[in-house]
Structure formats: C-alpha cells, structure tokens
C-alpha cells in the first residue's frame with residue numbers, strides 16, 4: 488500500500504481497495520462512492536482484471552461491498568455506479584446485508600452505439616443505499632437545480648401545471664434521472680486515457696450526503712474525481728486505485744496551485760488564473776479601475792467558492 492499523495496484533508500493510495508479497506512476502522516466513513524470496473528474488458532493498467540467470469544466478478548464485488556458497509560457510520564451513504572446488469576445482483580446483495588435502498592439514479596448516456604438485438608443502452612445506474620433505515624444527512628437543498636430555460640427563446644421548458652409561483656425559490660428538487668451529466672470524452676477535459684466521471688456526479692453525492700469535515704471513501708479512484716471534489720468542498724477523503732495514480736495526484740496538485748493564487752489575491756494581487764476575466768472587464772474610467780478589479784476578483788473568488 489503506497490501513499491502517493493496527501494493534503495490536509497485526504498490521502499491517496501496506490502493499492503488494492505481490499506487492502507485499504509482493511510485499514511479503515513468500523514463506522515468511520517460517512518459516504519462511500521464506488522465506480523468499479525464494469526467487467527467490460529477495459530485496460531486500466533497492469534493490476535486488476537476487467538475480464539472476470541460473471542461469478543468471480545460478483546464474488547469480488549461482494550467482498551468490497553461488505554467491507555464498505557462495515558466502514559460506514561450508521562446512516563452513512565453508499566453509492567455504486569455500474570451497468571444495470573450488475574446493479575441488480577449488487578442491490579440484492581446489499582438488501583441481504585441489511586442496507587436500505589434509497590434510490591436508483593439513472594445517469595443519461597447521450598452517445599451509445601446500437602447493439603444487435605438490444606435496445607440502445609442509454610443510461611448508467613447509480614445505486615444509493617443507506618446503512619440503517621434513516622440517512623444521517625439528506626441535504627436536498629444543497630443539490631437543487633435551476634428551472635430549465637430554452638436556450639433559443641429563454642422561456643421555461645415546462646409550465647409546472649401553472650404552479651410555477653409555488654416552486655421553491657432555491658431551485659427544483661433534484662430528480663433520480665440525471666440527464667445533465669456530460670460525458671468526459673474530449674482530451675482537453677480528461678485527466679487520463681481511461682474513463683472518468685464528470686465532477687457534477689460527485690458534487691451531488693458529496694453535497695447531498697456530507698457536511699464539511701465528513702469522510703468520503705472511494706475504493707476506485709481512477710482519475711481522482713472523488714478526491715478532487717471532496718478536497719474542493721472541504722470534506723476529508725480516502726481514495727485508492729490499484730493502478731497508476733499520477734492523474735489523480737496531478738489533479739490534486741492543481742487545486743493547491745489555485746489555492747495559492749487565491750491567497751495572492753486575498754493579499755491584494757489579482758491571481759494569474761483569473762487574469763483573463765479581469766482583462767475582459769470593461770473599465771469605465773481610470774478612477775474606478777482599482778475598484779472594478781477588486782470586485783471582479785471577489786466575484787471570481789465567489790465562483791471559485793469552494794477551492
């Protein structure tokens with residue numbers, strides 16, 4: 488078990504998840520997020536196999552699921568991202584293990600190739616289970632979504648049965664169909680060759696089920712999306728991957744760089760990362776330029792918010 492990166496909030500290990508789980512005490516993690524290999528024959532690196540026989544794959548899943556349930560605090564949340572085909576036996580296992588079903592979230596997959604004799608598979612599933620009958624935290628307000636507008640005419644997409652005035656001004660209740668998750672395909676946005684999840688998935692999971700200072704565990708860190716989001720949102724985290732962890736490590740280092748730049752800003756300078764925004768700000772006159780610069784950096788700081 489190799490510690491490859493750490494911050495004040497978390498630790499990233501290059502290790503088998505079962506090895507890391509064995510070191511985590513009972514009832515010490517608030518949320519587990521697991522995005523394991525889907526047994527589709529992908530190449531994640533030298534360690535671990537993504538081409539197991541069905542029974543072996545499920546037996547392996549049961550091992551890390553059982554350990555994940557053990558480390559959760561009462562009321563803690565377990566999320567498992569996978570194909571519907573695997574989530575059905577996984578859900579059966581979790582039911583039998585005494586976990587409580589909360590949601591099956593469908594994450595829309597906009598592009599998928601047609602498969603002979605099958606409907607076009609257009610979603611991944613995200614199982615959401617609770618340890619015990621009640622969640623310790625279910626912060627719906629933290630994940631509300633804005634009212635959707637048509638991008639052409641800017642009108643509301645739905646009429647809400649004429650009851651728009653009664654809608655919560657903080658936004659709509661998040662549904663269990665997430666059709667706004669972009670696939671992370673373009674090289675420009677990817678941290679590594681292999682697949683990775685869009686941060687919005689983890690932002691929702693983390694905000695919905697944890698508070699600042701809570702602990703999030705991800706046994707299959709990959710490009711480090713969970714660590715990246717937890718770190719930005721001020722949650723403690725433990726992440727591991729049996730293969731190369733350098734993409735995850737680099738992502739975490741990027742956060743440290745932005746934080747350092749924000750500190751410069753707080754000390755009165757405009758951070759480099761925000762300089763393009765500052766340049767784009769129209770300056771009415773020489774006198775109001777410093778004030779505008781200050782406001783712009785403050786706005787950007789608010790946007791950067793949780794860095």
Ligand SMILES: C[S@@+](CC[C@H](N)C(=O)[O-])C[C@H]1O[C@@H](n2cnc3c(N)ncnc32)[C@H](O)[C@@H]1O
Nearest residue numbers: 503504522531535683684707709710712729730
């Ligand atoms: C689907 S990817 C996770 C992607 C990740 N959620 C992200 O956003 O980048 C699955 C990862 O599990 C890792 N893995 C496979 N077997 C493992 C094991 N036994 N222990 C830890 N990690 C493992 C693979 O190396 C791969 O990076």
